[in-house]
Amino acid sequence: MLDRSAYPDPRHDQHDAPKPLHDEAGKGFLAGLFSMRMDKSRQRLIFVALIFFGLYGAIASRLVHYARNPETTQVLRRASGESIAAARPDIVDRNGVVLATDIKMMSVYAEPRRIIDKDEAVELITAIFPDIKPRDLREKLINRRGFVWIKREVTPKQQEEVYRLGLPGIGFMAEHKRVYPNGNAASHILGAVNVDNVGIAGIEKYVDSLGLADLGGAGFSVQADDLQPVRLSIDLAVQHALRDELAKGIVKYKAKASAGMIMDVETGEVMALASLPDFDPNNPAEALDPNRINRMTVGVYEMGSTFKALTIAMGLDSGKININSTLDARSDLKSGKYSIGDYHATHRVLSVPEVFIHSSNIGTARIALSVGVSAHQAFLRKMGQLERLRTELPESAEPIWPQKNWGELSTMTIAFGHGLAVAPIQAVMAVGALVNGGRLIPPTFLPRTEAKAREVAREVIKPETSEALRFVMRLNATKGSATKAAIPGYFVGGKTGTAEKNAHGHYQKDKLFTTFMAITPADKPRYLYLVVMDEPQALPETYGFATAGWNAGPVTGAVLERTAPLLGQVPRTDPPANPFPTMVKLGAWGTK
Amino acid sequence: MGRLSVIVALALLLGSAIYAYGIKYDTIVLGEQIARQKIKIQKEKDQIALLKAEWQFLNRPDRIQALSDMQGDMTALQAQQIVRWSEIPMRNGQLAQPAGPALPASDDITSSTVPTARKRMSDKKAPLRADDVSAGRR
Structure with a gap:
């Protein structure tokens, strides 16, 4: 590269070192360039400076160019204004079983500007994808946009065929497709995503609200590897068992719909939640059918007699009544032109446990009246029954209650579960607090430890009141309307609820909404079960009854028998000794 | 220089x-x-x-x-079929081996509370293990 002869002679250099180099004849330009004299180096400095400016300028301008025109999918995305399905975290159940995951799918796109023969392209492509209309495709290809999708999520075979066409301007891009391998199993919890992999319902939407969507929108390409799976509190096996038993119940009792959930009352974790009819999240369009709403969180219903548990708890906790108080249910309770009667009328004076197991409307209405209208309202507000309950699921519903004209009559009817419509999940939260020692814990679909639950919990009733409620629920399962769900070994307690459905301002005797709440084990509840059924029909084997004890009750029993072992509940052959010590001490009805 | x-x-x-x-x-x-x-x-x-x-x-x-429904002779698990280790009687005065793959023969089990479990054990298939339940899924 360099001419050796052009170098100064080393020996010469040694001898004539003091001599200025530029004076040397024959050393020419190179010698000049290496001159050490400052007065002659000005030109050279400018020369070098220019070269540096040029170099760095070129680098900088190239950087700017790269920044403005990145040669990635991002440029196509920006140019087209269309989005590319981004990666999403997996969703797994509490045991790590996959509920939702991403798989790579190829999508075919076109760059219309680069297509030479558009008619030919339209013809060839529509031959491979018969569901694309030639006219639509032609319109897409004629416009001057830089990027259009031809077909999202094609099969490997179709991709191969398109590839073999060898059309210029047609390309493939790997996209993430959300799949739900378990189908309908947990549809209402998981929700769904749209074709761009953006959550549109359920936990999927919640996951996006954690910031994933913002990250994608800001131009960061989210890599699947960066995403931690989202773990839910759901147990898939329990979830399936619940859904399966509800489905059987719908068929057996010819109900319009049914829903149920199982909650851990110590932590507020939802172990399973199903609402039928449901949908397949792989086909989210099904979810739009209004009949497929999540009846546990979005539907609001008059919960009927299950609300009597709240009323009795309120009475006991306020001190206005105690477990040995007696209530007159000999005749109907009159209020103005309305009259409140009992479905299972006893026509006698009842003790508090009897009011509960005979599900006496008169008795509970009297309890509520003794506490008073404003205290009743305050208690229900404290129990979270008058406000919208928000969980991780974005879908929720506002309770319906007489906000302006809550008088004595309202208090009387709300006491037994009419006149106030709440989402069933709200009632579950409240009853959970009644039986777990008095701590109101908001339900969650994410794992939560007991320590964490204690932090978010709110003391709403006294532990003694809670014991009384457990006692009457257990009594109801041995002597009352909840016997059909009393699976031996699990020490079940329960409460039925039957409400007549309100249509056009009238309650209809033949259209019922039945509910069933069960706790296991009743001496120290761990799990609370709720099953609701919409318009179950009477059957010959239910002796013409369609009330909760005959449909929601047995379904709950079946769910409980099937899921309790999955939930780690060990059946006991002998009932626990002295499960309700305070009740025995007080000599409550039914302890002897 | x-x-x-x-x-x-x-x-x-x-x-x-x-x-x-x-x-x-x-x-x-x-x-x-x-x-x-x-x-x-x-x-x-x-x-x-x-x-x-x-x-x-x-x-x-x-x-x-x-798939399980196709196996016609299978029925749902009953609560009585679940027993704890402590409820299983000892054989010849020896402690039952919790780690063992199968339970001892049924002759010594006298408890009347676990008839179904007994039957299943004597069939020498599907051994029941209480730790399936107590170790559990939680």
Whole structure:
């Protein structure tokens, strides 16, 4: 590269070192360039400076160019204004079983500007994808946009065929497709995503609200590897068992719909939640059918007699009544032109446990009246029954209650579960607090430890009141309307609820909404079960009854028998000794 | 003196340039190898994700239940069939081996509370283990 002869002679250099180099004849330009004299180096400095400016300028301008025109999918995305399905975290159940995951799918796109023969392209492509209309495709290809999708999520075979066409301007891009391998199993919890992999319902939407969507929108390409799976509190096996038993119940009792959930009352974790009819999240369009709403969180219903548990708890906790108080249910309770009667009328004076197991409307209405209208309202507000309950699921519903004209009559009817419509999940939260020692814990679909639950919990009733409620629920399962769900070994307690459905301002005797709440084990509840059924029909084997004890009750029993072992509940052959010590001490009805 | 230093500097420049280029080309080669491996890894990961989804698809509860329903003689688990280790009587005065794969023969079990469990044990299939329950799924 360099001419050796052009170098100064080393020996010469040694001898004539003091001599200025530029004076040397024959050393020419190179010698000049290496001159050490400052007065002659000005030109050279400018020369070098220019070269540096040029170099760095070129680098900088190239950087700017790269920044403005990145040669990635991002440029196509920006140019087209269309989005590319981004990666999403997996969703797994509490045991790590996959509920939702991403798989790579190829999508075919076109760059219309680069297509030479558009008619030919339209013809060839529509031959491979018969569901694309030639006219639509032609319109897409004629416009001057830089990027259009031809077909999202094609099969490997179709991709191969398109590839073999060898059309210029047609390309493939790997996209993430959300799949739900378990189908309908947990549809209402998981929700769904749209074709761009953006959550549109359920936990999927919640996951996006954690910031994933913002990250994608800001131009960061989210890599699947960066995403931690989202773990839910759901147990898939329990979830399936619940859904399966509800489905059987719908068929057996010819109900319009049914829903149920199982909650851990110590932590507020939802172990399973199903609402039928449901949908397949792989086909989210099904979810739009209004009949497929999540009846546990979005539907609001008059919960009927299950609300009597709240009323009795309120009475006991306020001190206005105690477990040995007696209530007159000999005749109907009159209020103005309305009259409140009992479905299972006893026509006698009842003790508090009897009011509960005979599900006496008169008795509970009297309890509520003794506490008073404003205290009743305050208690229900404290129990979270008058406000919208928000969980991780974005879908929720506002309770319906007489906000302006809550008088004595309202208090009387709300006491037994009419006149106030709440989402069933709200009632579950409240009853959970009644039986777990008095701590109101908001339900969650994410794992939560007991320590964490204690932090978010709110003391709403006294532990003694809670014991009384457990006692009457257990009594109801041995002597009352909840016997059909009393699976031996699990020490079940329960409460039925039957409400007549309100249509056009009238309650209809033949259209019922039945509910069933069960706790296991009743001496120290761990799990609370709720099953609701919409318009179950009477059957010959239910002796013409369609009330909760005959449909929601047995379904709950079946769910409980099937899921309790999955939930780690060990059946006991002998009932626990002295499960309700305070009740025995007080000599409550039914302890002897 | 000055000239020597210039020559040394030039030689150093040349040497370092050659060295730098050498490293650069090595880096490019290695970079290409990494890129190739990354593509391979990504392909494997995609495959794993696909297989995981497929595995769960095959193991979805609906399908498992349909398969189990085909085994006509199976019935749902009853509460009485679940027993704790402590409830199982000892055989010949020896402690039952919790780690053992199967339970001892049924002759010594006298408890009348576990008739179904007894029957199943004497069939010498589907041994019941209480730790399935107590260790549990929680």
